[in-house]
Amino acid sequence: MLIRGLDIEDFAIYDRFSIDFSPNINIISGENSVGKTVLLKTIYSMVKTLDNIYIESTNPLKPKITVDKVKEMLMEKFIGVFRPDNGEIGRLVKRKVGRNSSIVRLKINSNDEFEFSFSQTLKLSKEIKKLADKVHAVYIPPKEIISATENFSSLYDDYHIAFEETYSDLSKLLLKPLKRGPNSQEQDKVLKIFENIIEGKVIQKQGGKFFLKTKGIGEIEMGLVAEGYRKLATILHLISNGSLGPETVLFWDEPESNLNPKSIQSLVKVIVELAKMGVQIFIATHSYFIQQEFTMFSEYESSKANLDVKFFSLYRNKDVKDGRGSILVESADSIKNISYNAIVDEFKQLYNRGVEKLYEGRKN
Numbered sequence: 001m002l003i004r005g006l007d008i009e010d011f012a013i014y015d016r017f018s019i020d021f022s023p024n025i026n027i028i029s030g031e032n033s034v035g036k037t038v039l040l041k042t043i044y045s046m047v048k049t050l051d052n053i054y055i056e057s058t059n060p061l062k063p064k065i066t067v068d069k070v071k072e073m074l075m076e077k078f079i080g081v082f083r084p085d086n087g088e089i090g091r092l093v094k095r096k097v098g099r100n101s102s103i104v105r106l107k108i109n110s111n112d113e114f115e116f117s118f119s120q121t122l123k124l125s126k127e128i129k130k131l132a133d134k135v136h137a138v139y140i141p142p143k144e145i146i147s148a149t150e151n152f153s154s155l156y157d158d159y160h161i162a163f164e165e166t167y168s169d170l171s172k173l174l175l176k177p178l179k180r181g182p183n184s185q186e187q188d189k190v191l192k193i194f195e196n197i198i199e200g201k202v203i204q205k206q207g208g209k210f211f212l213k214t215k216g217i218g219e220i221e222m223g224l225v226a227e228g229y230r231k232l233a234t235i236l237h238l239i240s241n242g243s244l245g246p247e248t249v250l251f252w253d254e255p256e257s258n259l260n261p262k263s264i265q266s267l268v269k270v271i272v273e274l275a276k277m278g279v280q281i282f283i284a285t286h287s288y289f290i291q292q293e294f295t296m297f298s299e300y301e302s303s304k305a306n307l308d309v310k311f312f313s314l315y316r317n318k319d320v321k322d323g324r325g326s327i328l329v330e331s332a333d334s335i336k337n338i339s340y341n342a343i344v345d346e347f348k349q350l351y352n353r354g355v356e357k358l359y360e361g362r363k364n
Contacts, residue, residue: 001050001135003043003249003280004107010094011102012038012082015326020107021282022310024275027294027335028284030314031342035327036284039314040139040251041166043282045077046106046114047249048137048169052077067124075122080165090120109133136248138173138238139166142257144230146237147223149174150208174234175208179242187239190273194236197266198229202237210237228259235270246278256287268293275307288343295335309333315340 005020013035028036052073056062075089084091093102101119108114115125141164145152149171155161156168183191195201200214210222212233222230238244255267268290275281285291291311298309313330332338 001047001133001247001249002109003047003282004109006039006043006107007103007105008042009103010096010100011042011104012092012094013327014038015094017327017329019312019329019331021280022308023280024307025271025294025309026280026282026312027291027309028282028312028314029286029291029341029343031316034314034316036314037253040253040282040284041081042104043106043249044137044139044166044251045081046074046104047135048139049074049077050108050114050133051135051137054134071116071122071124074116074124075118077165080168083162083164088120089118089122093119134247136243136245137169138244138248138250139169140231140234140250140252140255141166141170142254143167144227144234144258145171146174146210146230146234147221147225149210153208170234173241173243174204174210174237176241176243178204178240183240184277186273186277187245190239190270190277191236193266193270193273194232194239197263197270198225198232198236202233202240204237226258228257228263231255231258232263232267244274244279248279249282250274250279251282253284254286255283256285256290261287261289264289265293268297272297272301272305272307276305286343288347291335291341291343298334311335311338313338313340313342315342 002023003021005018008014008017013033019039028039030036049070053065053070057065078092079087079089082092093100101117103115103117105113105115105125113125117123117125145167153168153171153175156163156171198212200212200220203211203213203219205211210233211219212222212225212229213219222233225233235244244250255271256264259267264287271281271283283290294309294311298311302309311332311334315328315330317326317328330338330340335341335344
């Protein structure tokens with residue numbers, strides 16, 4: 001399944017918002033509170049619902065999926081991922097004067113659309129169960145979960161704990177057993193890069209407890225491994241157990257968190273290799289290094305690899321009386337062609353402040 005774009009009206013923090021995506025790698029940046037994570041979660045919730053519909057519709061032991069069942073699955077996913085107060089989906093409608101309703105339209109494959117609207121109740125624009133296609137949705141949130149996977153899934157299913165459903169979904173994927181048979185050459189290449197970064201292999205033992213097996217040291221409990229490496233170990237294991245591969249859409253929120261900039265170059269190489277495997281990738285980032293590494297790849301290597309990289313900058317239109325403004329988006333095939341780039345702008349200001357301090361020091 002290919003995600004082509006997204007149209008939104010009066011949803012969450014967005015008024016009217018339209019965006020078209022790359023079939024390969026999408027890099028989304030912007031200041032805080034402009035909706036980067038909201039964007040990822042919205043697309044993920046819809047793709048994950050289609051993922052679940054496909055699984056149920058192809059299971060001969062499951063009853064035939066009805067339109068009401070599809071609506072129920074979609075609404076439950078949005079409520080689980082966004083966690084509106086009291087579980088009311090109506091609270092995801094954009095807050096403004098007057099009675100409003102939200103419309104969300106996901107453009108998929110060559111010309112299909114997956115659209116729904118809601119104020120208090122959810123409505124489908126058409127019978128979307130016919131759109132169900134073989135697809136896997138994987139969401140990597142900013143906080144790692146692999147060190148707590150052994151207990152997290154059962155706790156989440158049995159108790160009300162304050163975690164969004166992306167963590168539960170990821171935990172269940174991690175608990176899947178390793179797939180049978182040899183890896184493909186592409187998988188082995190990605191796994192090798194990851195293993196070189198974290199200097200070891202991921203081991204899953206009975207009960208769902210994870211270890212990092214390193215040369216000379218042995219097995220280290222995942223909770224004792226540096227947090228940045230735990231996130232990389234998560235991706236590594238998802239490749240090994242077949243959860244991350246062709247026909248997968250990967251959503252990765254802040255892959256740079258808790259990771260030394262020295263590792264960013266290798267991280268970008270891994271993401272490129274995943275795209276070569278057929279994974280469509282969506283990344284939300286605050287990292288100058290990730291932006292620049294992908295820009296160099298886009299300008300000098302992407303045509304050889306037959307991959308397309310698209311950069312997006314979310315920002316507020318402040319030409320309004322309240323100073324807040326609506327969320328706008330700018331896109332380009334190179335970060336150099338993005339006008340509104342909060343990350344690069346701050347790096348320039350930091351450099352200028354350093355020059356000013358140096359000048360003041362010499363002057364005094």
